[in-house]
Amino acid sequence: MKNLYNTLVQFGVELTENQLKLYYTPNVRFASSSNILASFDIGDIYNKWTRLSIKVKDNEVTLYKNCAKVGASTITGSTGPLEVEPGANMYVGQGGENFNNMFTVSVFCSPVVEGFV
Numbered sequence: 001m002k003n004l005y006n007t008l009v010q011f012g013v014e015l016t017e018n019q020l021k022l023y024y025t026p027n028v029r030f031a032s033s034s035n036i037l038a039s040f041d042i043g044d045i046y047n048k049w050t051r052l053s054i055k056v057k058d059n060e061v062t063l064y065k066n067c068a069k070v071g072a073s074t075i076t077g078s079t080g081p082l083e084v085e086p087g088a089n090m091y092v093g094q095g096g097e098n099f100n101n102m103f104t105v106s107v108f109c110s111p112v113v114e115g116f117v
Contacts, residue, residue, distance in 0.1 A: 009034040010088055013054065018042055022054060022061055028085055037061060038073035056082075 008031055009023040020042050025035040038061040042052065053064040062072045 010084055011082060015042075015052075017046060018044055020052060020054075020063060022056075024082055026083070037075060038063075040071045040073070042070070 008025055008028055010025050010028045012023045014021040014023065018041060020040045021036050022038045023034050024037040025031050025033075040063045042050075042063075042065060051064075051066050053067075055062040055064070056075075059075045060072055061075060063070050
C-alpha cells in the first residue's frame with residue numbers, strides 16, 4: 001500500500017531477483033522515505049514457482065520459502081498495530097508509478113495451521 005500521493009510505500013513487499021523486502025512506514029505524512037522493516041535473501045527464484053509466506057507477530061518478521069522457515073528478523077521501535085492512512089493505494093503484482101519491479105502473483109487463502117499463528 002502506498003500513501004495517498006503514491007510517493008512512499010506505507011506497507012508492502014518488494015520482490016527482486018534474489019531478495020524480499022517488507023516495508024512499513026509509520027506516520028507516512030511526515031516521512032521522507034519508505035522504511036524497510038525486514039529484508040531477506042531468497043536465493044535464485046527466477047522462472048521458478050516459489051511459495052513465499054511472511055508472518056509478522058509481536059516484534060518478529062519470519063519468512064517461509066516453500067513452507068520452510070528460512071529467516072527471521074526482529075523489529076525495533078514501537079510495537080502495536082500497523083496502521084495504514086485512509087486513501088492509501090493498494091497494488092498487487094507491481095508497485096505503481098514509482099516502482100518498476102513486476103511479478104506474477106497467486107493469491108490464496110489457507111486455513112490457520114496450529115502453531116503457525
